[in-house]
Amino acid sequence: MDRTWKTPIILAVAAVIVTMTAACSKPKPVVAPEVRRTPQPGAAPVGAERPSVVAPEPDLAAAPLPPGGVATGELPRDLAELNRLGYLKDVFFDTDKADLTAEARDILAANAAWLRQHPTVRILVEGHCDERHTAEYNLALGWRRANAVKNYLVSLGVDGGRIDTISYGEERPFALGHDESAWRLNRRAHFVIVAR
Numbered sequence: 001m002d003r004t005w006k007t008p009i010i011l012a013v014a015a016v017i018v019t020m021t022a023a024c025s026k027p028k029p030v031v032a033p034e035v036r037r038t039p040q041p042g043a044a045p046v047g048a049e050r051p052s053v054v055a056p057e058p059d060l061a062a063a064p065l066p067p068g069g070v071a072t073g074e075l076p077r078d079l080a081e082l083n084r085l086g087y088l089k090d091v092f093f094d095t096d097k098a099d100l101t102a103e104a105r106d107i108l109a110a111n112a113a114w115l116r117q118h119p120t121v122r123i124l125v126e127g128h129c130d131e132r133h134t135a136e137y138n139l140a141l142g143w144r145r146a147n148a149v150k151n152y153l154v155s156l157g158v159d160g161g162r163i164d165t166i167s168y169g170e171e172r173p174f175a176l177g178h179d180e181s182a183w184r185l186n187r188r189a190h191f192v193i194v195a196r
Helices: 006-024 079-084 102-117 135-155 180-186
Strands: 122-128 163-169 188-195
Touching (some): 122 135, 135 188
Parallel strands (some): 122 163
Antiparallel strands (some): 122 188
8 A cells, every 4th residue: 555645644634633732722821910919808707698789870970089099191100010009909709609799899880980080991800719619610710700890890881892801710819728718818800900
């Protein structure tokens, strides 16, 4: 049997396999500047049930400027410094949930007001989870959390094209520990300003 016709076919099949493997590989997460702020979890005691309350639609025109609001031209040019100042506050989630609490919606309303007043600012919303469950489960939950935040900001008048999302699942905990005091701080959506 002649091998000359087999070589191009084998190479073509190998090329298709390599292309398909590359297309199916897990994408690398977007790496934003490493920024850590002290989270500000809700005032409810640990383990307390938060009532599921539907907040009224905010009046977008009357939304106040959050503390520290300044004109975009007055914002620091250095992104690390801009993030360190903490203009955008994190929101926290209940265990295994991606639903926004009333407290999270209030924080997001203030974040949305600041973003509307700074229309050139672009952000990355990071979805985070505590260490419980599998890595796959936590990555999916982190995506749901980040996208719930993005969708709510868009509903408040922020251009969705300015908001990117990513899930880190349990990979980047804010608080180290193996109990509720650490877990509640790690169940969050974290904001990173990526362009001013």
